[in-house]
Amino acid sequence: MSNFAEIEYVAGQTLRACYEIVSQLELAKRNSDYLVEVLPQIYVLVDENGTIWSGNNVAAELFQLDPEDMLKIPLSGLFLAESWQIMRAKLDAFIDLKSKSMEFELPILSKAHGSRDYLWHLTPYQIPTSVGRLTCVIGQDISQIRDTEKQISQIFASLPIGIVTMDKSGKVVGPYSAYTDYLLGQTELTGKSLREILFESNLEKGTVDTIFEGFGCEDFLFESMKVFFPKEISVSVHYQGQETTHWLGVAYHPIFVGGEVHQLLVILENKTETVKARRSFEQRNSEEVRMVNRILEANRCDDFLLETSQLELTALVERLSFAFENESVRLICRTLHTIKGVTRTCGFSQLKDLAHSLEDVLLHEYQDDIEVNVSDDPNIKSRVFEIKIEFKELSNIIEVFSKRDGSPFSSTINTDVRTKVRASVIEPLKSLGLSRGQDEVDALADLLDQFLENAEKKDITTLEDSFKMRAVKTMDDVGKTIDLHFEIESCLVREEVYRGLSEVCLHLLNNAIDHAIETTEDRLSASKSAVGQILVNMHREGNRLFCTVSDDGKGLSPEHIKQAALCKKIITDEEAEGLSEDEAIKLIFRAGFSTATLVTDVSGRGIGLDAVTETVRELGGNGIAVKSRLGRGASFSFDIEI
Structure with a gap:
């Protein structure tokens, strides 16, 4: 093929392609025009003056014209004068702001249908025209x-x-x-x-x-x-x-x-009444669930521990009420911490959770002023009341369990009985005024009084079972296996001394389990026996009771204690530099001190040995003495008046 023939062939193919493109464009335009014509809404193209340059059948019908006759007629013909002023302002704003779209409602006046409500959409017409910028105006009849x-x-x-x-x-x-x-x-x-x-x-x-x-x-x-x-x-x-x-x-x-x-x-x-009824039902159902839980927890608890715990909690809840009315946040938290310890080891979860929650609130809201009295805080008052109610419900259940055969409750002498015996027997005997034999009667009355007094006291040897059961619960919580040893000499003490002694030793015992005794892996790495050892010793000397809780754990690190005290801002950097090892160890008795990195039910609150020391002093002691050998163990000793 010659060059000329080849050029002629290419030119022919190009012309045919152009023809096809033009045909498709004309078809697309016809389809587009058709779609516009059959749109169920008003569709018109208007210029900046509001003159129509194109429109569909719906618009033509409203003007009562043929679509071809709408060219260059004003859009204002569809509106009342007031409505057109609004439409004109909308068009001007749309053009001036070069908006992409605008939507508003405005009625029109149709010759065929009268006034109609319409929703209008304005968009720019994208195809360039010889008459300048055009705007697409679409109106939808919303009169219905x-x-x-x-x-x-x-x-x-x-x-x-x-x-x-x-x-x-x-x-x-x-x-x-x-x-x-x-x-x-x-x-x-x-x-x-x-x-x-x-x-x-x-x-x-x-x-x-x-x-x-x-x-x-x-x-x-x-x-x-x-x-x-x-x-x-x-x-x-x-x-x-x-x-x-x-x-x-x-x-x-x-x-x-x-x-x-x-x-x-x-x-x-x-739905106010419906919601109230539903919530009332949910509350009753929730209370029933809580009651069942109390019964199950009391039933799972050892009888002796149940008795001991009720006596301790009775005193603690009374102390909590007094602390709320008369004392500071620090002393309230100290009581709550002890309540938590008792309820945790007994498995009284609901009372424990209430104490834990109140402790959270106090330490969060009053962390910068723990010596303040909060008796006028309605939130704290409400939470204290919840604890008292929960303990009352729990006590009622414990009273039922106390009537079971073999329950240790039956062996105790009721306080009311003691009072009545003194009032109706002992005091009348001493006031007989016999001329002969009164000394013997008085001696008998004194003997009976001494018997009642001893009946009101408790033998500290009974603490061993309580300590064992509670220590086992703590060991389960922290995942440790420890051998417990007790050397407790028989000694009768008053009820308040018994409770205070239990509180102090239980705290020291929990500290030894949680902090002092290492994990099995750590003990083996330190060439120790796999199982840790804890000894609780109590013996009497004269009118004083000497107590020691010792362990073969990791001992106390003065440097670690100083760093923890610095982190808690208990001491300053300058104070830390001048501390001896003994002085550093004594920091553990400062308020707010804790080496725990995580807050748990057992530790981490900073309510620790300072509170225990206060209890020792309230029992007539001088505080707690500590001895430690790093890596070999530690012992905590105190003595109290009995």
């Missing part, structure tokens, strides 16, 4: 929607249900049921923000955002989002001069325009 709203307003005006419509900004639009005002404690809701009144003032921000993200979504997406909308909302309202709470059931029904959620119909149902 508005008529339906009017019918609905007439129907639900008297219904005892809240029905209200809001737009995407959250404002109330159109009519709403009169009952809505009562439910929300409002008047004249139209134009107000339902988003603020109902949602933002009663829900978290994320939940509110989820509701309003539904606007503009299609049907399927909105329905999937609606699953996360709140179904009940609590609203505080003022009614007849009083503030009350309405629980509202909320349903959401979308109103679609152009296939997207345009508005939201919110239906509110007064």
